[in-house]
Amino acid sequence: xxxxxxxxxxxxxxxxxxxxxxxxxxxxxxxxxxxxxxxxxxxxxxxxxxxxxxxxxxxxxxxxxxxxxxxxxxxxxxxxxxxxxxxxxxxxxxxxxxxxxxxxxxxxxxxxxxxxxxxxxxxxxxxxxxxxxxxxxxxxxxxxxxxxxxxxxxxxxxxxxxxxxxxxxxxxxxxxxxxxxxxxxxxxxxxxxxxxxxxxxxxxxxxxxxxxxxxxxxxxxxxxxxxxxxxx
Numbered sequence: 001x002x003x004x005x006x007x008x009x010x011x012x013x014x015x016x017x018x019x020x021x022x023x024x025x026x027x028x029x030x031x032x033x034x035x036x037x038x039x040x041x042x043x044x045x046x047x048x049x050x051x052x053x054x055x056x057x058x059x060x061x062x063x064x065x066x067x068x069x070x071x072x073x074x075x076x077x078x079x080x081x082x083x084x085x086x087x088x089x090x091x092x093x094x095x096x097x098x099x100x101x102x103x104x105x106x107x108x109x110x111x112x113x114x115x116x117x118x119x120x121x122x123x124x125x126x127x128x129x130x131x132x133x134x135x136x137x138x139x140x141x142x143x144x145x146x147x148x149x150x151x152x153x154x155x156x157x158x159x160x161x162x163x164x165x166x167x168x169x170x171x172x173x174x175x176x177x178x179x180x181x182x183x184x185x186x187x188x189x190x191x192x193x194x195x196x197x198x199x200x201x202x203x204x205x206x207x208x209x210x211x212x213x214x215x216x217x218x219x220x221x222x223x224x225x226x227x228x229x230x231x232x
Contacts, residue, residue, distance in 0.1 A: 110151020
């Protein structure tokens with residue numbers, strides 16, 4: 001990985017389509033990652049499998065240097081559309097959510113190599129007003145995070161709907177625990193920013209019903225543990 005925590009990540013939460021898990025991994029490793037890196041869209045790729053029961057079984061973090069979502073989309077969209085036209089975009093996954101996030105703070109630096117364990121801490125992305133509550137929780141727990149097992153960095157999206165994402169790396173998945181005050185699982189995400197202007201070829205999960213959404217939005221901090229399965 002060119003640097004421990006790159007200026008930005010393109011984060012993709014996904015599930016394999018029924019009966020396509022082997023195809024999903026083969027497509028990522030043999031087609032999608034090589035295509036994207038050779039096109040110069042990204043500098044690095046980290047793929048994770050969820051250790052907790054959550055709405056997405058896999059998380060892919062594409063490391064990049066874009067300074068804004070507009071800059072990222074201007075670079076990525078034309079290439080993605082071209083790959084799709086060439087038949088390089090295979091429908092093997094359900095995309096739960098995807099988002100460009102931008103580094104706001106390196107709370108604790110880490111060595112150049114990614115650690116095998118990851119904890120993601122997120123605000124409720126469907127409600128921008130959840131970020132202040134998340135910030136207050138993070139400030140109260142900052143001493144523990146700064147003395148964490150490995151690297152810790154905060155990423156975010158400034159507008160139009162504020163989002164916060166903290167990445168906590170650990171040298172072993174067994175060393176990761178969900179911190180006090182955080183609910184396990186992924187938050188409600190809200191509406192995504194599509195990569196393909198003509199509509200994503202990958203299906204998305206159905207929207208949450210209002211009662212479930214209201215229940216999930218009550219928790220300002222959500223935490224999920226992940227294990228590293230692939231690194232480029």
